[in-house]
Amino acid sequence: MIEISKILLIFPIFLIFIFVPFPIFDKMNNKLNIELLNFNLIINCNILLVLSLINFKIKDYQLFLFILYVSIFTYYLLKSKKKILIISNDLIIVFFSFFIFGCVIANNLDLGWDAKYFYYIKSLFFYEGLYISDLSQFEHNKWHPHLGSYFWAFFWSIPFFDIEYFGRLFYLFIFCFAIYFITFNSGKTLLINRILFFSLLLITFNYERFSGLQEIILFSFLMISSKILYDLKITNKIFSISAILLITNLLLWVKSEGIVYGFFITTILIINRNINFKEKLLILLIFIFLVSFKSFVFNYYSIELTAQPYNLAFIEQIDFNQFIHRLKNLVIYGGYYSLKNILFLVSLIIIIKLKFSKNKKINTNNFLVYFILNVSFIFFAYILRDMEIIYSLKTTLERIIFTSSAFYIYLIILYINYKIKIN
Amino acid sequence: MIKSKYNILRIILLLLVAFLLLISNFFSNIQNIFNNNFDKRIEKIYGFCGSESVGYLKYIKKKYQLNDNPKIINYIHTPNVNWVITNPKTINTDSKNIILLNYPGSVINLGYTTLSKNTYEIKNFYFYHDKINKINSIILFFKNEVKQDFYLELSTTSKLGKRRLIKKIDKANKFSKKVYQYNINLDLKNIGFEETNLIIKINNSDNLKIDKIEIQAKNKINIEDFKLIDQFEKCYLIRKDD
Numbered sequence A: 001m002i003e004i005s006k007i008l009l010i011f012p013i014f015l016i017f018i019f020v021p022f023p024i025f026d027k028m029n030n031k032l033n034i035e036l037l038n039f040n041l042i043i044n045c046n047i048l049l050v051l052s053l054i055n056f057k058i059k060d061y062q063l064f065l066f067i068l069y070v071s072i073f074t075y076y077l078l079k080s081k082k083k084i085l086i087i088s089n090d091l092i093i094v095f096f097s098f099f100i101f102g103c104v105i106a107n108n109l110d111l112g113w114d115a116k117y118f119y120y121i122k123s124l125f126f127y128e129g130l131y132i133s134d135l136s137q138f139e140h141n142k143w144h145p146h147l148g149s150y151f152w153a154f155f156w157s158i159p160f161f162d163i164e165y166f167g168r169l170f171y172l173f174i175f176c177f178a179i180y181f182i183t184f185n186s187g188k189t190l191l192i193n194r195i196l197f198f199s200l201l202l203i204t205f206n207y208e209r210f211s212g213l214q215e216i217i218l219f220s221f222l223m224i225s226s227k228i229l230y231d232l233k234i235t236n237k238i239f240s241i242s243a244i245l246l247i248t249n250l251l252l253w254v255k256s257e258g259i260v261y262g263f264f265i266t267t268i269l270i271i272n273r274n275i276n277f278k279e280k281l282l283i284l285l286i287f288i289f290l291v292s293f294k295s296f297v298f299n300y301y302s303i304e305l306t307a308q309p310y311n312l313a314f315i316e317q318i319d320f321n322q323f324i325h326r327l328k329n330l331v332i333y334g335g336y337y338s339l340k341n342i343l344f345l346v347s348l349i350i351i352i353k354l355k356f357s358k359n360k361k362i363n364t365n366n367f368l369v370y371f372i373l374n375v376s377f378i379f380f381a382y383i384l385r386d387m388e389i390i391y392s393l394k395t396t397l398e399r400i401i402f403t404s405s406a407f408y409i410y411l412i413i414l415y416i417n418y419k420i421k422i423n
Numbered sequence B: 001m002i003k004s005k006y007n008i009l010r011i012i013l014l015l016l017v018a019f020l021l022l023i024s025n026f027f028s029n030i031q032n033i034f035n036n037n038f039d040k041r042i043e044k045i046y047g048f049c050g051s052e053s054v055g056y057l058k059y060i061k062k063k064y065q066l067n068d069n070p071k072i073i074n075y076i077h078t079p080n081v082n083w084v085i086t087n088p089k090t091i092n093t094d095s096k097n098i099i100l101l102n103y104p105g106s107v108i109n110l111g112y113t114t115l116s117k118n119t120y121e122i123k124n125f126y127f128y129h130d131k132i133n134k135i136n137s138i139i140l141f142f143k144n145e146v147k148q149d150f151y152l153e154l155s156t157t158s159k160l161g162k163r164r165l166i167k168k169i170d171k172a173n174k175f176s177k178k179v180y181q182y183n184i185n186l187d188l189k190n191i192g193f194e195e196t197n198l199i200i201k202i203n204n205s206d207n208l209k210i211d212k213i214e215i216q217a218k219n220k221i222n223i224e225d226f227k228l229i230d231q232f233e234k235c236y237l238i239r240k241d242d
Helices: A002-019 A034-053 A058-080 A084-108 A113-127 A132-137 A139-143 A147-156 A164-183 A190-204 A215-230 A237-254 A258-270 A277-300 A312-317 A320-340 A342-355 A365-383 A389-419 B006-023 B026-035 B038-046 B054-063
Strands: A420-422 B002-004 B071-074 B097-101 B107-109 B113-116 B119-122 B132-142 B151-158 B163-169 B179-187 B195-203 B210-219 B227-232 B235-239
Touching: A002 A034, A002 A058, A002 A084, A002 A147, A002 A164, A002 B026, A034 A147, A034 A164, A034 A215, A034 A237, A058 A147, A084 A164, A084 A190, A084 B006, A084 B026, A084 B038, A113 A132, A113 A139, A113 A147, A132 A139, A147 A164, A147 A215, A147 A237, A164 A190, A164 A215, A164 A389, A190 A342, A190 A389, A190 B006, A215 A237, A215 A258, A215 A365, A215 A389, A237 A258, A237 A277, A258 A277, A258 A365, A258 A389, A320 A342, A320 A365, A320 A389, A342 A365, A342 A389, A365 A389, A389 A420, B006 B026, B038 B054, B054 B097, B054 B227, B119 B210, B151 B179, B163 B179, B195 B210
Parallel strands: A420 B002, B071 B097
Antiparallel strands: B097 B235, B107 B210, B113 B119, B119 B195, B132 B179, B132 B210, B151 B163, B151 B195, B227 B235
């Protein structure tokens, strides 16, 4: 019973991370401002990233951070004179789904292969009060960055909770919130939004995604960035640009391939018509700075930067027969996993349908650019990878297709809403 | 255009929520969390001694206060289990303790898959690098009496699929008319780290039907050479003598 109560109680703690630092109550109506809730989440994840890079033990600042955040939120609540009921009305479905899936995670507990090799042990470093500088002692550290493991350790080490999977529940929280964010206000009625919310949860939730693997964090932030990029207008562009760049920064520090997804969303941002030349240049410079900063930190802490299985010697060995062998298998496995992933398949059909129809209500440019970049990435990543191709495809391609499919979900939502008419 | 009535949407929402509760096994999850604490649930998933043996690892870590990251050798190919007992504060220290999981005894029968008729493959050969020094023998069990000469061919394949012939062996010990043993004595040093698979082909054997083969190797670890600290079924905690 205690563990079940803990799953219920951790939710308000996670909520704090979307309630501050910016005030979340909409002055115009009696609702929460979803854009600010989202921005708070992105800001707080970035704050945790910064704290992970300096030699601060989690236990040294955790309590202070919680007290500070609760105080700020209480101040906002008193100042705006809103009732706490508004929050519960708006976020009840997030809480409901979080609790259901939280119980799935608490019941399964099995960690994924990569989680056992890298992510769990890294989170153990932070949980035990060690620092990023100590990670260089861990031989498997080089494969991926540490941010997801840091989130895991941060919430795992909250005194009253103190069980490993409470750290992973934060991944679930980000995931549920991301789906809430893209479905909120998307449909013509609240009912349709909620139907879309639950349908997406049903399609995308799978315990393995929460077994300590990091793809679900990339997936959630890609979903969020897809909506931000689509809704980008001249009036909200500074806010949207900041959000996308902050998400890019998070992607860089979650997984090695985060740099690729960061590059995709930054490219889509740069080619947006509402952004002028000076801003494009600035975005590009910030992206270069973020990537360079990561390299600098890795070098500073003696963490190997180029541990991924790509090297020139191997690429030079690939002859024509080997290329055809790799390509053939890539097409076979790529086709198979794409057909298995309903989101990928449906969105591809929608993109084609909208491109060849007269309908101009849904702009497919972002999704098309993302699709081209994504397919190119998958092609080069597997053709040039220094690994036995079939083993490599079998063990990683499904996750790559799943992660990258996140960006298309908003297109599916737009399309469904366009098609539905209520009597 | 899909036209829908408000009431129908309400029913769809209710069905979705019901479906969500059903496919997530919500009620059985609650029951399991309620009845079993975290450690019990972990043991139910990973087993106590068998496969990943996480239950045993947690048990000995607690009982013997193992904080020095002992080496774990698991004789069943499973995901890494070091995570269970890792202590990051002493991550690179040398421990005198060794944990053996699913220890098969002094002789190991190497696992293989059948590639085609009379051709076999040991995949991911690196798995055996900390368990054996060499492959000692291969025993062939034929279904019928053997009246013709045949020979064994050992080769490796790299991750790019390139094959390298290592050995051809034609001399065998005839145990009976149906059982032949080849003393191949293949040292693992002769196999490069990038050569991931070992292929065993029985040549000139088209008319022969093979019932099974046994690929045997001497275990690097002999328990008698160590101090036995703990044992449960095939799981051991042993210590190197000072």
